[in-house]
Amino acid sequence: MSFNIQPFHIPKRLLMGPGPSPVHPSVLEKMSCAPIGHLDPFFLSLMEEIKTMLRAVFQTSNEFTFPISGTGSAGMEFCLVNLIEPQDRVLVGINGLFGRRIADLAIKLGAEVKTLEVPWGQSIEVEQLKEAISKEKPKVVALVHAETSTGICNPMEELAPIVAESGALFILDTVTSLGGSPVFIDQWKVDATFSATQKCIGSPPGLSPVSFSPRALDVIAKRKTKIPSWYFDCSLLYGYWGHERLYHHTAPINNNYGLHQSLRLILEEGLQNRWQRHYQAHLMLKEGLSQLGLKFFTPEDRRLWQLNAITVPDEKTEAFLRKKLLDAYGIEIGPGLGPLKGKIWRIGLMAEGARKENIERLLEALKKILSR
Amino acid sequence: MSFNIQPFHIPKRLLMGPGPSPVHPSVLEKMSCAPIGHLDPFFLSLMEEIKTMLRAVFQTSNEFTFPISGTGSAGMEFCLVNLIEPQDRVLVGINGLFGRRIADLAIKLGAEVKTLEVPWGQSIEVEQLKEAISKEKPKVVALVHAETSTGICNPMEELAPIVAESGALFILDTVTSLGGSPVFIDQWKVDATFSATQKCIGSPPGLSPVSFSPRALDVIAKRKTKIPSWYFDCSLLYGYWGHERLYHHTAPINNNYGLHQSLRLILEEGLQNRWQRHYQAHLMLKEGLSQLGLKFFTPEDRRLWQLNAITVPDEKTEAFLRKKLLDAYGIEIGPGLGPLKGKIWRIGLMAEGARKENIERLLEALKKILSR
Numbered sequence: 001m002s003f004n005i006q007p008f009h010i011p012k013r014l015l016m017g018p019g020p021s022p023v024h025p026s027v028l029e030k031m032s033c034a035p036i037g038h039l040d041p042f043f044l045s046l047m048e049e050i051k052t053m054l055r056a057v058f059q060t061s062n063e064f065t066f067p068i069s070g071t072g073s074a075g076m077e078f079c080l081v082n083l084i085e086p087q088d089r090v091l092v093g094i095n096g097l098f099g100r101r102i103a104d105l106a107i108k109l110g111a112e113v114k115t116l117e118v119p120w121g122q123s124i125e126v127e128q129l130k131e132a133i134s135k136e137k138p139k140v141v142a143l144v145h146a147e148t149s150t151g152i153c154n155p156m157e158e159l160a161p162i163v164a165e166s167g168a169l170f171i172l173d174t175v176t177s178l179g180g181s182p183v184f185i186d187q188w189k190v191d192a193t194f195s196a197t198q199k200c201i202g203s204p205p206g207l208s209p210v211s212f213s214p215r216a217l218d219v220i221a222k223r224k225t226k227i228p229s230w231y232f233d234c235s236l237l238y239g240y241w242g243h244e245r246l247y248h249h250t251a252p253i254n255n256n257y258g259l260h261q262s263l264r265l266i267l268e269e270g271l272q273n274r275w276q277r278h279y280q281a282h283l284m285l286k287e288g289l290s291q292l293g294l295k296f297f298t299p300e301d302r303r304l305w306q307l308n309a310i311t312v313p314d315e316k317t318e319a320f321l322r323k324k325l326l327d328a329y330g331i332e333i334g335p336g337l338g339p340l341k342g343k344i345w346r347i348g349l350m351a352e353g354a355r356k357e358n359i360e361r362l363l364e365a366l367k368k369i370l371s372r
Numbered sequence: 373m374s375f376n377i378q379p380f381h382i383p384k385r386l387l388m389g390p391g392p393s394p395v396h397p398s399v400l401e402k403m404s405c406a407p408i409g410h411l412d413p414f415f416l417s418l419m420e421e422i423k424t425m426l427r428a429v430f431q432t433s434n435e436f437t438f439p440i441s442g443t444g445s446a447g448m449e450f451c452l453v454n455l456i457e458p459q460d461r462v463l464v465g466i467n468g469l470f471g472r473r474i475a476d477l478a479i480k481l482g483a484e485v486k487t488l489e490v491p492w493g494q495s496i497e498v499e500q501l502k503e504a505i506s507k508e509k510p511k512v513v514a515l516v517h518a519e520t521s522t523g524i525c526n527p528m529e530e531l532a533p534i535v536a537e538s539g540a541l542f543i544l545d546t547v548t549s550l551g552g553s554p555v556f557i558d559q560w561k562v563d564a565t566f567s568a569t570q571k572c573i574g575s576p577p578g579l580s581p582v583s584f585s586p587r588a589l590d591v592i593a594k595r596k597t598k599i600p601s602w603y604f605d606c607s608l609l610y611g612y613w614g615h616e617r618l619y620h621h622t623a624p625i626n627n628n629y630g631l632h633q634s635l636r637l638i639l640e641e642g643l644q645n646r647w648q649r650h651y652q653a654h655l656m657l658k659e660g661l662s663q664l665g666l667k668f669f670t671p672e673d674r675r676l677w678q679l680n681a682i683t684v685p686d687e688k689t690e691a692f693l694r695k696k697l698l699d700a701y702g703i704e705i706g707p708g709l710g711p712l713k714g715k716i717w718r719i720g721l722m723a724e725g726a727r728k729e730n731i732e733r734l735l736e737a738l739k740k741i742l743s744r
Contacts, residue, residue, distance in 0.1 A: 036387070205407070
């Protein structure tokens with residue numbers, strides 16, 4: 001082979017899309033430390049600290065809380081493959097791509113999947129969920145907290161009690177919400193949740209924090225069929241992440257270094273302060289967009305702070321404008337997906353992205369681009 | 373929560389166990405670059421270069437060659453979950469932990485699993501494989517090239533033609549061999565292979581390079597049952613890693629930065645030179661161990677260069693001695709697993725580990741520890 005691939009030089013980007021989000025330099029610095037063994041006593045103590053900090057961020061006392069060695073979708077698969085058996089009746093709330101994804105996997109796993117579908121850009125509301133649960137009588141209810149594809153926040157303070165009352169197992173996608181807006185795993189009686197490091201947690205992608213309630217573990221212990229996975233088998237995984245320290249797989253050491261530091265930053269800042277920072281960033285962006293004549297796609301009372309879906313100024317030129325924003329200003333924002341392709345832009349204000357100077361830079365660039 | 377978790381400081385370690393292996397500083401430097409978007413045109417071009425370089429390292433022309441976003445075991449699951457359907461007859465060669473692991477997953481997937489088992493520390497030989505294939509008539513044969521748990525190299529130059537003759541699909545674990553000793557995916561007519569970044573590739577753990585032959589893709593296209601996975605579904609994954617560039621999951625950007633650089637280092641060094649370096653390192657270690665009176669556990673003609681299994685000097689003190697090596701000299705070597713627990717040490721000479729100065733340091737430390 002004639003070999004002529006050169007070392008790369010990453011272009012400067014300001015990440016204001018749906019993720020990955022900008023990463024604090026101290027997290028990147030930790031990522032670049034030399035790896036040590038996955039059973040090294042020092043790494044084991046780091047794992048314990050990560051578990052402790054994740055519990056604080058999820059606001060849970062679940063012992064079974066740790067990062068899966070894969071991205072957010074790996075966490076989704078981890079939750080479903082352990083909790084769902086063939087023929088299980090699973091109700092999935094769908095108002096965007098990520099609800100659809102849960103349903104797709106549940107079908108692959110042989111579940112009897114029922115869906116509660118509302119149009120992309122709307123939220124799932126109490127009466128709809130009540131009705132669907134009462135009609136379908138599901139064993140499992142799966143919802144998405146922050147729908148990254150549409151910028152909608154499904155109102156968990158209201159929906160979670162409905163699931164709890166029904167007695168169904170509750171799976172909640174907290175990929176984009178965790179670390180950026182209020183998440184209360186214990187208070188909401190969530191049985192299984194999965195998140196990701198590259199949104200409001202502020203680490204590079206590669207890990208998926210998860211948490212299982214004791215009830216979820218009990219259900220898994222009583223499964224009648226084999227878990228059709230080795231990589232995601234919770235008892236094997238917890239042999240390593242729990243106190244036995246049995247070798248399962250080789251954890252992505254450096255990603256865990258980064259996660260440890262980003263969790264430290266979150267708890268140093270304080271969860272409440274961090275949510276407040278994301279909220280203030282959202283308000284600032286909203287004000288600036290309004291001055292530019294840009295309109296939100298989502299209703300005000302169900303808007304995510306960290307993922308702002310706005311109607312594109314012009315469907316014909318939106319792709320060109322996004323490319324210009326990236327090429328001329330080094331700023332990434334996200335396009336619409338599926339039925340919203342070409343119709344919305346998704347502006348992420350996540351982790352280090354949710355800072356005044358970034359929003360100013362984005363608004364300035366948008367102003368220039370739109371005025372030409 | 374009272375928050376008092378301090379920033380960590382990684383202790384200095386020389387990694388001479390079964391992996392992770394020491395990583396070149398330039399790879400760690402690339403890992404610490406700021407992440408960019410997983411659909412950024414720059415990242416897409418990096419992905420193409422990674423695919424090109426992986427093909428060169430696997431010695432394959434398989435278009436379908438890329439890294440799975442998980443560790444080596446994720447690559448194993450990727451291969452099996454796509455290729456194996458319930459009731460498929462699968463023959464697994466087992467002479468260590470990693471053959472056993474393949475069989476365990478195949479059972480979980482509902483396959484009719486047949487095993488060719490030889491004692492840990494021995495290799496699988498031609499006549500045994502011939503006999504097993506002729507008896508079991510499997511649809512799939514799965515073998516481990518380099519058995520990390522025992523230090524045995526199963527002789528692929530001899531075994532691969534037997535599998536090819538049988539017409540069975542051929543799955544090969546190249547986790548510990550790739551980049552450290554000869555691997556010829558096309559020449560051996562391998563249909564599906566998986567490796568890992570943290571052994572002889574010389575990157576931190578977190579990615580699993582895989583490759584599928586056109587025949588494997590054809591078999592998958594004709595599946596009768598659904599693939600019970602979303603994260604590992606090859607058609608969904610290749611929608612992203614192929615030319616369509618459809619969003620599937622958020623690739624671990626920084627791990628791919630590191631992989632790109634470590635593949636560059638491999639091809640700059642040259643595959644032949646790199647294999648030779650691992651072989652010379654093995655010879656040097658062998659000479660030194662012999663002077664210390666330490667004996668190999670494995671037969672000379674089937675020894676791995678990169679993973680040297682030696683009989684412990686004394687079963688009662690072996691754990692104490694390994695701990696001393698780590699605590700007093702900062703050197704990690706690996707213990708035995710399963711039936712070999714307490715009986716062998718596993719000394720890895722992988723990637724940056726396979727260098728004269730490291731071997732000298734290890735031998736020096738062993739000498740001091742053993743003389744007390």
